Amino acid sequence: MSTAAVSPPRRRRAGPLWGLVAWAAGLLFVLPIGWMVLTSLHSEPDAATNPPSLGARLTLDGYREFFGASTGTSPWPPLVNSLTASVASTLLVLALAIPAAYALSVKPVRKWSDVLFFFLSTKMLPAVAGLLPIYLVAQNLGLLDNIWLMVVLYTSMNLPIAVWMMRSFLAEIPVAILEAAAIDGAGLPTVFRRIVIPISAPGIAATSLICFIFSWNEMLFARVLTGVRSVTAPVFLTSFVTSQGLFLAKVCAAAVVVSLPVLIAGFAAQDRLVQGLSLGAVK
Template sequence: MTAPGTRTAAGSRSHTYAPAERKARRRSAAFGLLAWIVGIVFCVPALWMLLTSFHSETDAATNPPSIGAPLTLAGYKVFFGAGGGQSPWPSLINSLTASVVSTLFVLVLALPAAYALSIKRVEKWTDVMFFFLSTKMLPVVAGLLPIYLFAKNTGMLDNIWLLVILYTSMNLPIAVWMMQSFLADVPVSIIEAAQVDGARLATVLTRVVAPIAAPGIAATSLICFIFSWNELLFSRVLTGVRAQTAPVFLTGFVTSQGLFLAQLCAASVVVSLPVLAAGFAAQDKLVQGLSLGAVK
């Protein structure tokens, strides 16, 4: 029994911890507010592009911009070829074909390579990883002329399969680096148990490793798809009419004659939709996949 006016040990500890807890709550609230501000800042340009795409060219070109201007679908009608303009569908199909096929090729090649570098590690595997990384050190424009001459001499100019090969080679090092860290978290005991049961390498990769590393594979696929879909330099130089991709078609709205801002925003919104749809569909696995290689 304590005398009046004395402070117990528990009361002293609670009195000591209370300011620290309040400070931690204030710090957490400040970081949360900062995250909201940063998110809004990043979203404002995209929302502004969406709003401008529904304005007329005269309203979109006003300075300062007119937020409450009347809405119209004129920009989207021009993009989809209304009034005799060029149809965007061949370019969109070319981009979709090059992005999806190259991503599939990357996964087929990167999965066994990452398996050899993470689970069944080859000799001097760190040197191999550095070699993959060194392939991204050369600027893309530095290899443009040799690739153009090769495509010209082999008759591959304006061919969608040339872009598939290029996108596969460009994204493969990134995919191997990502999947190597993802597959490093796969339990070796499960693989050994499957091998004891007589499973071959192809079976182990497709039925054991792939399901466990599915979030990481989804994250890698999405990133490779985005890089392929957004690529402009190679597609601009190596394609013409038949293999023209969506980013190249998009640049056709930039002109020195007349106003083009609303039409360009409408085209940008449509071209961005496949990437946004893919990211939204794979958002759960993307978050899981990006956290697989984290330090625990």
């Protein structure tokens, strides 16, 4: 009786405490982003002060410089290249990962655990170890500075992760539903279109968003394999580090603009992302 009487008040007191901890952790993660946005709205002299001036005059000069107000250099080609490579590779990853995950979960093949381990083992090689062979192959094939080469590379890099995630999502589909559909005469395309895809939609959203983020943020291969025509947004950011120094306000403005597509995609798919990740993909 005493334990039952004491437990509810303890839980009520612990609730606000955990809420404060959650808010503190959230602010800790958001603070650098807020600081970057604030710095991007300062002039270069104010952004370079140490310690930084919080009450400095706000201006959009950093964004004007990023969009080429004085240099005439447009950031749109790198942004379009990154968007093309990220979206195209994500669609290819989903087109390959969903059937593979279906075969490994709903209709498991023999030694399916070995197949999953093989997919995972491809991520164990450091990216820099494969950089030189890929560069030589691309050079011999005449694919250097080609955005479609980046699409293929991003697809191969994200495919193992997507297969593992989609396998977890598709394993949650009740087998009875698929058996009932087969009894009713539904073929595999119909099962995919009317059962598998709708039920696993949150998982597909979570997988596609993670693959999009990984592709958008990738810089090592893009730095080496692209030059002028196919340069991506992360590589374009490095052009702001010049021999004249680091222009902090302009760099922060560029980082804010480059981060916007990922933030917009995350907020747009927030509900499905949370629902998808809670199904067991990252448990």
